[in-house]
Amino acid sequence: MSSRTPVVIAPTAFRQQLLGTIPRLRRYARSLVFESAAADDLVQTALERALAHWHQFDQRRDILVWVLSIAHNAYMDDRRRHAHTTSVEPLDLQDGPDALAAHAPDPGLRMDLMAALAKLSVEQREPLLLVTLEQLSYAECAEVLRIPIGTVMSRVSRGRAALRALLDGHAPAPSGTRGLRRVV
């Protein structure tokens, strides 16, 4: 392809690959922004960016990791843009159109889990979700978030401990500090 970057639209083969990432992209978006319409907006932004930059995708790589990385960037941009507006607390959405609520075996317990997840700092929440929910390796997670593997390791560990502390009814130590409350 020429170095003069002409506006070449994404080929059908690429679109097919992209289409295949949507279900997992939606799940990840939902775990970041909770509310399903807002999550799909994030997915849409990620898809549009992926299409606009399709020529940057290296076919030897996993397209899901690439697209999750785009979604992460879009989410961070969004947070920066709305840094001064208040965000919706998942607890306020209890009666809202949460499509996932239909599967609640125990609404109280589950809301606790989602509320606790929402309370984690985004620096801890994202690695924890990518590793536990999306089942990425630490290396893939590092690639998505563009942070070193050692950082992934410590953030996952601290995210886990913080989530557990919240579920136990304790406030976790402020993020960024080292030792979390030791459960003895």
Next chain:
Amino acid sequence: MNATTFQELPLDERLSAWLDDELAPDQRAEVDTWLRDHAEDAARVRLWAADRDALRARLEPAAGESVPTRLEQVVWSHAPDTATAGWMRWAAAAAIFVLGGALGAGATWRLLEETRVPVAGARWEQRAIAAHAVYVPEVRHPVEVSVHGATPQESRAQEEHLVRWLTRRIDRPVKLFDLRSHGYELVGGRLLPDTQGAWAQLMYQKSGETSPQRVTVYLRKPDSATPAAFRYERHGELGMFYWVEGSTGYALVGAMPRDELMALAESIYRQIPN
């Protein structure tokens, strides 16, 4: 991770990486030993694993929902109906899903309809394969409800509990199939979330081997599209038989030759109550 710095890492990081299966064999063995000797740490790791399972159970259904048309349209917007020679060469070279060169927009839409099901991964039999791959490698938490008890009475009580629980949750009779004549013992079961309602996974393992061979059996409300006939599919090393009997869809997944899996499937089929 290099071995000399491993011990210098905070304990929680080592335990957490152990849970995520991110350790080299020697580091893993080290943590195994540590957990054997430190019951409180082992209990903490179990809680983390339970939290992980809860997160998955809570959020997994989102990936099973049908994709909104709006998002599919985003992907197909400005589709290459005005094909340039450049992208056609790219498509030919990529050779991944090369779906033919100069498709018009109309043809692209028809194509989308045809490929929709596998792309969205919507078929429950396919999800059985995915669930097998997720839970079979689990060392500590292969099942939600184990049927292993300290005494035969306790085991029987656990089995009864498992049957009652799964039957209630998937809203159709669950039977714990006996595969002992093939060398497979029941480990237990778990409930899997889905947009179409919950389904049950039963896990069996062949004992007396260092890394036990495991097979999983699935019971759920079948999709209307699922054929009633016995079907066999192979996905990499995993084989799967699935069929519909009465109001229940069954699937059996295992990493073994077709004949061996077939024998297990037949055994299960014979045990299904009429």
